[in-house]
Amino acid sequence: MSGGGWEDAEVGDDVATALTLPPRAFTARAWLERELATVFTRAWQLVPERGGDDDPRPLAEQVAARGSRVPVTVAGRPLYLQRGWDDDELRLFPNTCTHAWYPLVMGPGRGPTVVCGQHGRRFDCTGRFLSQPGFAGAPDFPRPCDHLPALPAATWRGLVLAALDAAAPPLAEVVAPVDASLVRMPDTMTRAAAPGEVREVAGNWKQHAWNYLDRFHIAHIHRAPGGLADAVDLATYTTEVHDHAVLQWVYARDPADGFEPALLPDRFADAGGRRVFALWWFVYPNLALNYYPWGLSVNLWQPIADRPDATRFAWYHWVLDPARHAERDRRWLSAQVDAEDVDALAQVSRGLRSGFAVRGRFAPGEEVAAHWLHRKVARDVAGGPASTP
Numbered sequence: 001m002s003g004g005g006w007e008d009a010e011v012g013d014d015v016a017t018a019l020t021l022p023p024r025a026f027t028a029r030a031w032l033e034r035e036l037a038t039v040f041t042r043a044w045q046l047v048p049e050r051g052g053d054d055d056p057r058p059l060a061e062q063v064a065a066r067g068s069r070v071p072v073t074v075a076g077r078p079l080y081l082q083r084g085w086d087d088d089e090l091r092l093f094p095n096t097c098t099h100a101w102y103p104l105v106m107g108p109g110r111g112p113t114v115v116c117g118q119h120g121r122r123f124d125c126t127g128r129f130l131s132q133p134g135f136a137g138a139p140d141f142p143r144p145c146d147h148l149p150a151l152p153a154a155t156w157r158g159l160v161l162a163a164l165d166a167a168a169p170p171l172a173e174v175v176a177p178v179d180a181s182l183v184r185m186p187d188t189m190t191r192a193a194a195p196g197e198v199r200e201v202a203g204n205w206k207q208h209a210w211n212y213l214d215r216f217h218i219a220h221i222h223r224a225p226g227g228l229a230d231a232v233d234l235a236t237y238t239t240e241v242h243d244h245a246v247l248q249w250v251y252a253r254d255p256a257d258g259f260e261p262a263l264l265p266d267r268f269a270d271a272g273g274r275r276v277f278a279l280w281w282f283v284y285p286n287l288a289l290n291y292y293p294w295g296l297s298v299n300l301w302q303p304i305a306d307r308p309d310a311t312r313f314a315w316y317h318w319v320l321d322p323a324r325h326a327e328r329d330r331r332w333l334s335a336q337v338d339a340e341d342v343d344a345l346a347q348v349s350r351g352l353r354s355g356f357a358v359r360g361r362f363a364p365g366e367e368v369a370a371h372w373l374h375r376k377v378a379r380d381v382a383g384g385p386a387s388t389p
């Protein structure tokens with residue numbers, strides 16, 4: 001596809017002179033379609049938890065047993081996760097039959113074979129075509145494409161991640177800096193399922209990701225008194241840019257709101273007794289992993305095909321300390337910050353559509369992470385190197 005305008009949407013490598021993505025990158029259907037074919041195939045993505053059915057277990061547990069399978073959706077595409085029957089591999093397959101495109105897996109299940117509900121084609125747990133009534137003796141059959149292709153999938157720290165392109169970089173490489181920051185964090189968090197974990201919100205997915213990476217707005221949108229700018233020592237706000245992820249962290253104003261130093265690597269220790277308020281990790285393109293002293297808040301901004309103005313927002317909590325989790329709105333201002341961001345994003349959306357929006361510039365001392373996001377998206381959609389920093 002061409003004519004979407006991404007060919008001349010270069011952002012620039014130098015934050016001091018770079019331009020933001022053009023407004024059409026946030027409003028045009030063609031841009032979104034291009035992103036779904038590039039950004040969202042090359043990068044690893046969180047597979048959303050499955051709400052709404054009878055199984056309250058985290059997704060990773062639902063596919064832990066040999067032969068278990070569940071249908072999932074990643075970047076709007078129907079897929080299913082399958083644990084091996086003869087091995088422990090977790091595999092990801094298109095949930096589209098190779099005969100005539102009927103879905104293969106309608107709900108959670110378990111067993112050595114998958115049988116298509118439309119004409120009975122059978123596959124094993126490695127995606128291999130086994131048999132189908134009516135095809136006995138058919139020449140040149142099965143072809144390679146009658147088997148299901150396994151796509152990259154893995155569990156990591158209790159989450160399930162997947163990539164739609166086999167050429168995605170190794171997951172271990174993507175999450176290496178995240179892992180390094182969590183080596184002392186206990187592995188005992190429990191999922192706290194809650195209503196309203198998935199909802200549609202206004203604004204393009206990139207507006208949400210940009211907002212998340214924008215430390216510049218904290219002093220304004222989340223201002224003191226009473227805002228996030230009050231709860232943290234903004235002068236210590238630190239942004240660390242990696243190839244596939246960005247870490248933002250800051251010391252708490254009140255040490256009681258911070259991590260026990262023993263939970264974090266020594267590099268976060270402060271001789272003056274200040275404690276880290278949060279580790280805010282962003283994993284390209286659309287995942288935030290927010291580690292607080294109470295546990296983990298996962299935020300996922302999923303694009304919706306054909307609707308560049310809307311985003312399917314999912315959030316899930318994993319709890320480390322239930323008493324502190326109960327205090328998250330008071331101490332860590334979760335609900336308040338959320339509401340302030342929603343309001344700010346709505347204002348930006350109006351500006352985007354005003355006909356007056358120009359390509360912006362980045363404040364070099366403040367917007368390194370925002371520049372990183374814009375540059376990566378611009379490179380991906382232009383077909384350049386997918387995952388270079």
Ligand code: FES
Nearest residue numbers: 097099100116119
């Ligand atoms: S569509 Fe699956 S067997 Fe025909």
Ligand SMILES: [Fe+2]
Nearest residue numbers: 211221222341
């Ligand atoms: Fe914000």
